[in-house]
Amino acid sequence: MPGGSEPLISQEWQPVPGAAGAQIYPFIRKIDTLSSNSYLIQTDDTILLVDPGGFPEQSENLVRIIEGLRKDHDRPVFVVLTHAHIDHFRGTQDIPAFAHPNVIVFAVQEAGAAVLECGDAKMTQAELLDQTISPIRIGLPLLTADRAGSFGVPVFLAFSNGASVTITRGQTPGGLARERIEFGTGPVLDVYHTPGHSPDSICMQMGGLLFIGDVLFAANPGIAGIPGWDQSALIRSLDGIESLLNEGGIDVVLPGHGRVITAADAGRMFSSIRSDARALENIVELNRERSIETAAFAEDCMEQVNELFTIMAGRLYYVSYVMEELGEDDIAKEVSRLIKGDVIDELLDVFRSFSDEHHKGGGVSIHLALKAGQVIGKLQRSFDGPELSHIIDPALVQRAARLLSDYTTMLRGFCPPSERTECDLVRHLEALVTGLSVPACSDDDLLSSDDDDSTFTRLLLNRIGMQPLLSDVTFSFSAGEKSLVAAVDHDEFTDLVTYILEDLVGVGADAITLSVQRDGNNAVVTLTGTGCTASDAMKSGGGFLGRLSDRAGGTLSSAADGRQREYTIRIAGLI
Amino acid sequence: MEITTATRDGATILSITGRIDTATAPTLEQAINKAIEGGNRKILLNFSAVTYISSGGLRVLLATAKKLKQPGDKYALCSLVAEVHKILKLAGFTTIFSIYPSEGEALAGW
Numbered sequence: 001m002p003g004g005s006e007p008l009i010s011q012e013w014q015p016v017p018g019a020a021g022a023q024i025y026p027f028i029r030k031i032d033t034l035s036s037n038s039y040l041i042q043t044d045d046t047i048l049l050v051d052p053g054g055f056p057e058q059s060e061n062l063v064r065i066i067e068g069l070r071k072d073h074d075r076p077v078f079v080v081l082t083h084a085h086i087d088h089f090r091g092t093q094d095i096p097a098f099a100h101p102n103v104i105v106f107a108v109q110e111a112g113a114a115v116l117e118c119g120d121a122k123m124t125q126a127e128l129l130d131q132t133i134s135p136i137r138i139g140l141p142l143l144t145a146d147r148a149g150s151f152g153v154p155v156f157l158a159f160s161n162g163a164s165v166t167i168t169r170g171q172t173p174g175g176l177a178r179e180r181i182e183f184g185t186g187p188v189l190d191v192y193h194t195p196g197h198s199p200d201s202i203c204m205q206m207g208g209l210l211f212i213g214d215v216l217f218a219a220n221p222g223i224a225g226i227p228g229w230d231q232s233a234l235i236r237s238l239d240g241i242e243s244l245l246n247e248g249g250i251d252v253v254l255p256g257h258g259r260v261i262t263a264a265d266a267g268r269m270f271s272s273i274r275s276d277a278r279a280l281e282n283i284v285e286l287n288r289e290r291s292i293e294t295a296a297f298a299e300d301c302m303e304q305v306n307e308l309f310t311i312m313a314g315r316l317y318y319v320s321y322v323m324e325e326l327g328e329d330d331i332a333k334e335v336s337r338l339i340k341g342d343v344i345d346e347l348l349d350v351f352r353s354f355s356d357e358h359h360k361g362g363g364v365s366i367h368l369a370l371k372a373g374q375v376i377g378k379l380q381r382s383f384d385g386p387e388l389s390h391i392i393d394p395a396l397v398q399r400a401a402r403l404l405s406d407y408t409t410m411l412r413g414f415c416p417p418s419e420r421t422e423c424d425l426v427r428h429l430e431a432l433v434t435g436l437s438v439p440a441c442s443d444d445d446l447l448s449s450d451d452d453d454s455t456f457t458r459l460l461l462n463r464i465g466m467q468p469l470l471s472d473v474t475f476s477f478s479a480g481e482k483s484l485v486a487a488v489d490h491d492e493f494t495d496l497v498t499y500i501l502e503d504l505v506g507v508g509a510d511a512i513t514l515s516v517q518r519d520g521n522n523a524v525v526t527l528t529g530t531g532c533t534a535s536d537a538m539k540s541g542g543g544f545l546g547r548l549s550d551r552a553g554g555t556l557s558s559a560a561d562g563r564q565r566e567y568t569i570r571i572a573g574l575i
Numbered sequence: 576m577e578i579t580t581a582t583r584d585g586a587t588i589l590s591i592t593g594r595i596d597t598a599t600a601p602t603l604e605q606a607i608n609k610a611i612e613g614g615n616r617k618i619l620l621n622f623s624a625v626t627y628i629s630s631g632g633l634r635v636l637l638a639t640a641k642k643l644k645q646p647g648d649k650y651a652l653c654s655l656v657a658e659v660h661k662i663l664k665l666a667g668f669t670t671i672f673s674i675y676p677s678e679g680e681a682l683a684g685w
Contacts, residue, residue, distance in 0.1 A: 307661075307662065309630070310628070310629060310630050310633065310662050310666070311662060311665045311666050313630035313633065313666075314630060314633040314662065314663070314665075314666025314667070314668060315665075315666050315667055317630070317633055317634055317637050317666070318637070318666055318667040318668060318671065319667075321637050321640070321641070321671065324641075339630075341630035341631065341634065342597070342631065344630060345596065345597040345629045345630055345631050346597055348629065349596060349597050349598070349629075467667055469665075502661070502665060503661065505661075505664060505665070506657075506660065506661025506662070506664050506665050507657040507658075507660060507661055508657070508660055508664065532657065533655065533656070533657040533660050533676075
């Protein structure tokens with residue numbers, strides 16, 4: 001094994017440990033979703049190309065190396081795919097050398113062979129990534145149902161590229177179906193069926209090297225739930241691969257994306273992937289429609305995240321400003337440090353630039369969705385919700401946290417949670433608007449705490465930071481009946497009404513009315529603001545608030561007329 | 576972002592066009608500081624063409640409020656679009672400086 005910190009060196013020939021006469025040329029790429037790593041192996045009997053990658057230049061480069069090897073010593077060539085996802089083979093499609101079955105034979109697990117032979121855009125992920133593919137002829141389907149009947153009996157096969165191989169079906173002690181392929185007298189290739197990431201996923205072993213395809217990423221957001229993904233199969237495969245690693249004899253693990261790792265590191269990673277995979281019950285399929293939907297949700301969310309985080313940062317700056325005015329410079333500094341405004345602005349700018357480029361260049365929805373996931377993950381780590389809640393409105397902080405969490409949930413393949421329970425809309429709305437009209441900290445609280453400096457400071461910060469939303473507007477609430485009970489998601493409904501009230505207050509409404517009425521068997525909640533700043537843009541049913549309203553259990557519509565804005569939430573099925 | 580500066584009724588009016596974000600907030604701060612250092616203590620920011628303000632932009636607005644606190648100093652914003660008005664209102668900034676519907680209404684009070 002080569003020295004240095006990496007178990008294998010990219011783009012250099014080196015011996016395959018434990019497989020005399022075999023050499024490997026790894027082509028390791030920086031991790032992305034567009035193209036896989038590739039691995040070229042040569043023995044005296046054959047040349048194997050594992051995963052030619054998603055980019056034509058990558059596949060072409062490898063073909064040139066193969067041509068050089070064949071000039072020195074002509075041997076049959078096999079392209080072996082760890083699975084039939086586009087980022088592992090798309091690069092071969094426009095290169096004529098890969099279309100000559102008398103030179104190169106493609107091998108993939110039987111289910112992947114069926115997918116490639118018919119050019120299935122859904123199962124290859126071509127559809128998800130907005131790409132097209134041509135059908136590929138598969139000369140060597142692996143781990144076939146036919147050969148399962150010849151357990152332990154060698155099967156001889158001859159190929160159009162001149163190769164004759166012997167395949168023997170077996171099973172590992174950990175329960176993985178295995179085929180041992182002998183290309184001649186040299187080292188053998190063991191192929192293991194490890195479905196989960198896709199039905200056709202395989203791992204392969206030659207000597208001390210284990211090629212594992214994409215199993216390391218199979219529980220990741222944006223990957224879990226893709227067509228063909230199977231949670232229970234994945235967990236069984238992870239168990240089987242771990243057992244293989246525990247048997248010994250494997251030194252290095254070669255993933256489909258990212259750097260090569262030691263067997264010990266791989267063992268640790270598999271434990272964590274298995275626990276992630278176990279948590280993925282009820283995941284919905286990540287197909288093209290969901291990817292477009294997630295990207296649209298991402299943009300709506302990011303717009304809202306932008307607004308909420310700017311308001312929270314501004315509120316802290318405001319508190320800090322007032323404390324400075326009061327001569328409390330140290331507290332002012334401490335408060336302004338509670339939110340990393342620069343970091344937040346930078347993250348939001350990054351997403352905006354990415355989104356602009358995406359729309360200019362007709363980008364792929366899943367990439368926009370994943371970028372939003374990345375930005376949201378960093379935002380989640382950049383703010384301390386509980387600490388902020390001592391100073392600014394906890395409901396604002398909770399809404400920001402819920403927004404980030406809902407997005408991550410959707411990206412991970414779950415529907416954002418919606419738990420509808422019976423709710424008396426009249427009482428609930430009354431309580432909500434009362435909470436938005438009175439200060440969180442009363443004058444009495446403030447005056448009774450003056451003996452204790454730290455309590456006084458905390459209450460003062462609280463009083464300055466938490467300004468009741470409805471304190472400066474003329475507000476009226478009316479209900480057609482004493483009680484109107486309907487099934488809504490309590491949190492989502494509260495958020496929806498609060499967002500709308502914030503919108504009306506924010507755009508300068510001097511009077512707001514909130515009414516809840518019966519209309520047949522429906523409840524109709526109407527929020528009207530008058531004296532608003534005129535604007536063309538109004539949050540409407542199609543965007544963020546529309547989705548929120550759906551999750552809350554209602555249908556939202558809105559109208560603007562000059563300086564008046566009106567939102568209507570219709571909730572069907574009064575109880 | 577673009578800034579044009581004009582003088583009217585003894586006030587310096589900075590009219591800003593575009594987004595006030597991480598990249599552009601320092602430019603706005605420099606323009607405001609330049610006006611103040613030039614002896615102009617009545618500053619009106621016309622936001623009619625400001626489409627977005629980030630937290631960096633909010634910091635510039637507060638920093639300006641801190642600089643214009645002497646008797647006779649004036650500092651206000653005018654003509655905000657609804658989305659920017661909402662950010663300033665909900666952040667609590669409308670209690671620190673005045674916001675007017677138009678330049679004329681702002682200057683009438685000065």
